[in-house]
Amino acid sequence: MALAKNFNPQEAENKWYNYWVEKGYFHSTPNEKPAYTIVIPPPNVTGVLHMGHALNNSVQDVLIRYAKLNGYNTCWVPGTDHASIATEAKVVAMLREKGIDKNTLSRDEFLSYAWEWKEKYGGIILQQLKKLGCALDWNRTAFTMDADYYRAVIDVFIDLYKKGHIYRGVKMINWDPKAKTALSDEEVNHKEVNSELVYVRYFMEDDSAESITIATVRPETILGDAAVCVHPNDERYKHLVGRYCLVPLINRRIPIIADEYIDIEFGTGCLKVTPAHDINDYNLGLKHSLPVIDTLNEDGTMSEAAQLYVSLDRFEVRKQIVQDLQAKGHIVKIEAYTNQVGFSERTDVVIEPRLSMQWWCKMESMAKPALEVVMKDEIKFYPPKFKNTYRHWMENIKDWCISRQLRWGHRIPAWYDEQGQFVIAATEAEAIEIYQQHFPDKEVPTTLRQDEDVLDTWFSSWLWPLEVFGWNQQKEKNRELDYYYPTATLVTAPEIIFFWVARMIMAGLEYRKQIPFQQVYFTGIVRDKQGRKMSKSLGNSPDLLKMIDDFGADAVRFGVLIASPAGNDLLFDESGCEQGKIFGNKIWNALKLLQILNEKERSTEAPGSEAFASVWFAQRLAEVRAEVDQDIREFKLSEALKKVYSLIWDDYCSWYLEWIKTAQDQPIQANQIEKANMYFEELMKLLHPFMPFITEEIYHQIRERAEGDDLVITQFSKATSPDADILSQGELLKRIITAIRDVRVKQNLKPKDSITLYLPEAHKQNLEAIEGILQKQCFAEAIVYITGSVPDSVSFVVGNLSCYLTSAREIDHSKQIEELQKELTYLQGFLESVNKKLNNEKFVANAKPEVIAGEEKKRNDALEKIRVIQESLTLLSA
């Protein structure tokens, strides 16, 4: 059957993926083999495949498939994260389009819309991962709000509450006025913004001729001021401390206090203190017992407490209050100023520090052991530099704000009575029971009101490696957990080291007394050609599905992986995919050639000296396999891929196949062609983790396969260690061929102009093995071993071999002389430097013996080469 001119990725990819799944090749159950487990970092259920996913999941797929080739029982668990804020935002937007206001819906109504939405659109990303070829065990697909998972989260909350880790408290939190929810510190991004620093004069209460001037970038918060603060040592203001001034526009009376927190140098050295809207001010307020005047509503508009501008948006007020202050003569000056402002990671609106009652989780006691396992390398971080980052965070860890004012998520299992007394329980019935025990004097309520808030998404994700194996349902003798946990490798982005990685470690140690994974590989950040981070907001993230359509999934994987050095950022460029596609085509063409060779008549005669090709290639294969193994262990996937690429393109196609190829009408030696097939098969195994589809296709094209003989589940043949002598003979062969081709180009000899090749007699033993191939590849009429030099020839040096060739065509002596002269100059310089070293007493005294021996060998080789070149030059100029 004639093969198609080119490989058709689309067709093959769909075919093979469905086939693999049908055969259940990705499904794992515990058995006697060692396990190699990865749990996917669950993408948001609302997510769409982007470059970050492509990188992250390609890497995981390589690891999984490679482990499978090495005989592991591999298990890669897929799933999605309910992503409360992101998903809720999408559902709210969807409702708005339908003309429905979230606030008019009951909780249950809203949730039913959300679930409906999730069922319809959620998990698109999982389908996209199939396109990419990911060998995920779909039978295990998990979701962080599955019933069992939900229960696990609630149980953990209850457990931590009982242990005293969880408490309720009023604190300054990051408030997202758009999502109307609290955010943890990690969900706030600080950006530099151009603002105005407004200098505002506050008049003294007792003497309107006196005033004090403060500087602020948030003039709208003036209405919530509780004090003005100066440094106790600031001579300028000493006389004002203890007196009162008036808040502009509303003339509320506030004290002037002193505190060492103040930076005398900054602004005017006076700080307006607004405890409700700034964390530092809040702390100052606590210290000085100042009232908290909350002038903001939860949507970012001004509250009644502000007295003015009520229900106007904060930014609108900022503009307007400056005008009003100006009109009343309160503005001293306005300066341009750049400062850091917090933005919501999810909604990208400016965060307001806001005081509110939230649920908190104490971190310190859990952080300690979690820090230790990383510092002791029980969990290994790649690259290790992230250990530092991790340590810094863990040593300065703060309590975790775990409540969110959302509906989509795990509802906090706190139950309140009319007076706001609460108990913690999974269900209302249990809550009532506990309530009775806690408050024996109180009347038994018939109903309790459950907390309206849900838990931070990460409060569920941190259980991921445990709960995907049914931890909460069966804590003891859980066969799955015992077998798959701890997982082997976590592949994730460095930006969620605190959100997720650290917390999974804590949860694993807290609930299983075991680390959740043995190693963590942090991939780089994907950037575009200009080095900008790929992001939705910049719109510089390419459309992956379109790329898969254009290039094929194998090519996209190639493009992503070839550009991802271990631990560095990845500068993504479509040209990598182009290269991958071309590579696929190259492999396809190699297959076509193999097919032609396979259809040839087979000779059973003993192979000639071209048999060296097979012997040599076996060594190269062994060599590269070892290197690739090492690279993959160290997550140097781009290096590994480059090596396989070169092994296939250069060693197999450009050298090996050319060496074993016979002329069109000539038969091929039976063993040789069988070996060529076998090597190709081995190459497909080696490449399979990177490019699974084309390799499977080729595997089946090489020969008819029995049922179930598929590349995806095959294993590597036994590794052998390469023979260094044969490898160096192969190198020599390549170098001589290249040198002769070079001579041909420089001497204007056509590739097929016949030549006679002269090689040094002294190396005959070494050269004889490669002589047959050499002759064929160089179109040499004859190979002659000589001891001296050859008149009227072109000489060239390969390593320490002096070679000559003659041709019926005329040799351009001037060019040859020029070449030799250049070589000679270099060698003389080289020799000089070697001699300098060897004549240096200190070098001889200090250097290792093998280094000295090496230098001596260099000297002798150089001397020999110089002798040969000079001899040739004499001959030529004669």
Added chain:
RNA sequence: GGGAGCAUAGCUCAGCUGGUUCAGAGCAUCUGCCUUACAAGCAGAGGGUCCGCGGUUCGAACCCGUGUGCUCCCACCA
């Protein structure tokens, strides 16, 4: 403000415990080839004060110091 990292060919990067057969690879460039697997190819070639400066050493791309430029993380200075 604190911490981490990077700087090697036009571009993206390798260069392990310091030793000129280590200054490398892939793209890109140039030259010659429609050689019957592949022009998405084949063959060959050119290209680098290894960021500047100083030091350690017999010897530095590699170690130390310093300067410059870039990146990332953390951090509440109005």
